[in-house]
Amino acid sequence: xxxxxxxxxxxxxxxxxxxxxxxxxxxxxxxxxxxxxxxxxxxxxxxxxxxxxxxxxxxxxxxxxxxxxxxxxxxxxxxxxxxxxxxxxxxxxxxxxxxxxxxxxxxxxxxxxxxxxxxxxxxxxxxxxxxxxxxxxxxxxxxxxxxxxxxxxxxxxxxxxxxxxxxxxxxxxxxxxxxxxxxxxxxxxxxxxxxxxxxxxxxxxxxxxxxxxxxxxxxxxxxxxxxxxxxxxxxxxxxxxxxxxxxxxxxxxxxxxxxxxxxxxxxxxxxxxxxxxxxxxxxxxxxxxxxxxxxxxxxxxxxxxxxxxxxxxxxxxxxxxxxxxxxxxxxxxxxxxxxxxxxxxxxxxxxxxxxxxxxxxxxxxxxxxxxxxxxxxxxxxxxxxxxxxxxxxxxxxxxxxxxxxxxxxxxxxxxxxxxxxxxxxxxxxxxxxxxxxxxxxxxxxxxxxxxxxxxxxxxxxxxxxxxxxxxxxxxxxxxxxxxxxxxxxxxxxxxxxxxxxxxxxxxxxxxxxxxxxxxxxxxxxxxxxxxxxxxxxxxxxxxxxxxxxxxxxxxxxxxxxxxxxxxxxxxxxxxxxxxxxxxxxxxxxxxxxxxxxxxxxxxxx
Amino acid sequence: xxxxxxxxxxxxxxxxxxxxxxxxxxxxxxxxxxxxxxxxxxxxxxxxxxxxxxxxxxxxxxxxxxxxxxxxxxxxxxxxxxxxxxxxxxxxxxxxxxxxxxxxxxxxxx
Numbered sequence: 001x002x003x004x005x006x007x008x009x010x011x012x013x014x015x016x017x018x019x020x021x022x023x024x025x026x027x028x029x030x031x032x033x034x035x036x037x038x039x040x041x042x043x044x045x046x047x048x049x050x051x052x053x054x055x056x057x058x059x060x061x062x063x064x065x066x067x068x069x070x071x072x073x074x075x076x077x078x079x080x081x082x083x084x085x086x087x088x089x090x091x092x093x094x095x096x097x098x099x100x101x102x103x104x105x106x107x108x109x110x111x112x113x114x115x116x117x118x119x120x121x122x123x124x125x126x127x128x129x130x131x132x133x134x135x136x137x138x139x140x141x142x143x144x145x146x147x148x149x150x151x152x153x154x155x156x157x158x159x160x161x162x163x164x165x166x167x168x169x170x171x172x173x174x175x176x177x178x179x180x181x182x183x184x185x186x187x188x189x190x191x192x193x194x195x196x197x198x199x200x201x202x203x204x205x206x207x208x209x210x211x212x213x214x215x216x217x218x219x220x221x222x223x224x225x226x227x228x229x230x231x232x233x234x235x236x237x238x239x240x241x242x243x244x245x246x247x248x249x250x251x252x253x254x255x256x257x258x259x260x261x262x263x264x265x266x267x268x269x270x271x272x273x274x275x276x277x278x279x280x281x282x283x284x285x286x287x288x289x290x291x292x293x294x295x296x297x298x299x300x301x302x303x304x305x306x307x308x309x310x311x312x313x314x315x316x317x318x319x320x321x322x323x324x325x326x327x328x329x330x331x332x333x334x335x336x337x338x339x340x341x342x343x344x345x346x347x348x349x350x351x352x353x354x355x356x357x358x359x360x361x362x363x364x365x366x367x368x369x370x371x372x373x374x375x376x377x378x379x380x381x382x383x384x385x386x387x388x389x390x391x392x393x394x395x396x397x398x399x400x401x402x403x404x405x406x407x408x409x410x411x412x413x414x415x416x417x418x419x420x421x422x423x424x425x426x427x428x429x430x431x432x433x434x435x436x437x438x439x440x441x442x443x444x445x446x447x448x449x450x451x452x453x454x455x456x457x458x459x460x461x462x463x464x465x466x467x468x469x470x471x472x473x474x475x476x477x478x479x480x481x482x483x484x485x486x487x488x489x490x491x492x493x494x495x496x497x498x499x500x501x502x503x504x505x506x507x508x509x510x511x512x513x514x515x516x517x518x519x520x521x522x523x524x525x526x527x528x529x530x531x532x533x534x535x536x537x538x539x540x541x542x543x544x545x546x547x548x549x550x551x552x553x554x555x556x557x558x559x560x561x562x563x564x565x566x567x568x569x570x571x572x573x574x575x576x577x578x579x580x581x582x583x584x585x586x587x588x589x590x591x592x593x594x595x596x597x598x599x600x601x602x603x604x605x
Numbered sequence: 606x607x608x609x610x611x612x613x614x615x616x617x618x619x620x621x622x623x624x625x626x627x628x629x630x631x632x633x634x635x636x637x638x639x640x641x642x643x644x645x646x647x648x649x650x651x652x653x654x655x656x657x658x659x660x661x662x663x664x665x666x667x668x669x670x671x672x673x674x675x676x677x678x679x680x681x682x683x684x685x686x687x688x689x690x691x692x693x694x695x696x697x698x699x700x701x702x703x704x705x706x707x708x709x710x711x712x713x714x715x
Contacts, residue, residue, distance in 0.1 A: 405695070
């Protein structure tokens with residue numbers, strides 16, 4: 001465009017010049033006399049070139065100037081990308097697009113100061129075709145689960161940025177894991193008249209009774225990702241029915257049936273084992289007609305256990321009558337519906353021994369770990385020469401460590417062996433074997449026979465595994481339930497529950513709780529680890545009661561008569577006055593704390 | 606490298622300067638050197654020159670200290686490198702013999 005001059009005459013009166021734009025043409029009229037020259041100011045969407053030079057701000061023009069107006073047209077922009085999810089189960093089309101624009105210079109009527117603009121004449125969107133998208137998907141290996149409808153919808157959208165799911169894979173169908181239904185649980189089916197042991201027997205089954213049914217595992221179905229790769233399902237988890245004595249598996253292990261008549265028992269915390277413990281019924285009393293009773297399973301005595309006789313059960317004992325001057329020993333619970341007088345009662349079998357062994361082995365396991373760690377550190381020391389260990393075995397190093405820093409290790413092994421020696425027939429043979437291994441390798445000259453560290457590591461693992469077994473054995477607690485106790489000794493690895501009048505001059509020792517909620521304790525000694533709850537403690541006639549609180553055990557007694565002695569470790573307190581609502585507990589600092597009420601007052605010691 | 610032991614005795618005090626490797630092949634030199642000491646009430650085992658030790662060597666040191674103490678001789682281990690002392694420490698020797706037995710522990714490798 002060239003400015004077209006209209007002329008300037010000096011003799012005419014002053015008149016400002018002007019400029020006009022029409023159809024993209026710039027027409028300039030010079031001023032007359034001392035009039036002002038017209039100006040051009042470039043605005044948006046175009047560039048102005050004056051005599052070949054781009055101007056960015058206001059410039060004056062006159063006739064004969066070369067003025068070029070150039071609209072800033074833009075081209076359409078399109079960027080396509082395919083993104084896959086990390087599991088390749090989804091493909092997304094990411095579109096970034098921008099329309100192109102065509103501009104025309106706006107007309108301006110004659111003026112002294114013209115601001116030149118260009119306005120949009122045409123918007124041109126980039127072309128996106130279905131084929132383009134499909135090809136791009138194929139380039140990115142997306143071949144499965146393409147959603148053509150979603151792509152077509154995406155083509156129609158005019159959004160500048162968008163992300164659309166254009167393909168979806170297929171997740172594998174999960175398998176069905178095996179499951180076990182124990183049919184004797186949650187059902188009254190095996191109680192009462194249906195089964196042979198009749199009235200009052202809590203739970204029993206006859207030979208051939210189905211005890212457990214396993215639902216078989218079912219395989220899942222493979223899926224496919226968007227690239228066409230097969231996704232296999234995880235294998236189904238199989239859970240076998242684990243059995244011990246008295247149970248047989250049929251139908252490839254899918255059904256468990258009772259092989260003997262007796263009481264079905266499901267034991268174990270993580271791995272559950274099913275067994276049927278046979279029940280031996282004594283109809284009537286245990287007396288000179290029956291003699292002493294010893295049975296591996298459960299024993300039910302429908303009468304009483306009389307003077308001088310003993311009942312020993314591998315399972316539980318239930319006595320419907322009394323226990324008079326007699327003894328009961330059971331690995332599981334003991335229930336005496338009436339009273340026990342001058343009796344010795346122990347439930348939980350070897351539980352107390354297991355606890356002692358656990359304590360020793362726990363300490364030993366820690367020390368062995370430290371010893372192994374010391375070996376590692378020593379062998380890494382640059383100044384420590386290990387050539388002799390390679391020649392004569394690493395046992396020399398073990399011996400050296402046990403001579404100095406780990407002197408206590410052989411003593412711990414001996415402590416373990418001492419507890420083992422107290423009982424002749426351990427049901428857990430692995431305990432005996434562990435004792436033998438530990439003695440061979442860690443006592444006397446045993447360490448020198450160790451060839452390498454791995455041997456010691458194996459021993460350490462063996463101790464650790466035994467600890468896990470012991471943990472389970474200890475947690476398998478057994479309660480004693482009795483109506484009334486007098487002049488008796490009662491020990492339980494679980495709780496002792498006296499349901500009737502209470503305990504008179506007896507020694508009760510529970511690893512769990514002692515609950516005599518409605519009864520009295522007159523004389524004797526009560527020891528527990530968790531809780532002791534008594535309605536009335538002590539005697540107006542001065543029968544002394546000793547309460548021993550182990551660990552964090554607490555005592556609650558509603559009425560207390562002197563003299564009651566409460567012990568915790570080396571600490572002891574004497575209650576020499578009548579009081580009510582006595583609570584004895586162990587504080588955070590390990591000290592005994594007492595709360596009690598006197599008539600009309602409340603006092604804390 | 607074998608173990609060399611140089612002994613200096615003055616006024617009932619002996620210093621045994623050990624230099625080299627104290628291991629299964631050389632430990633007897635140390636025990637012989639210690640048992641040969643007579644008329645002294647104090648012995649310093651200078652381990653500044655000990656570059657390596659093995660389990661037998663450690664056992665030898667322990668045996669030497671025990672034997673000297675049985676003879677009512679006051680023993681000290683001096684100029685031991687930090688690396689070597691760490692080995693003794695892991696084994697619990699300072700706990701058994703007393704930390705005061707170790708003097709002048711040197712930093713860095715021996």
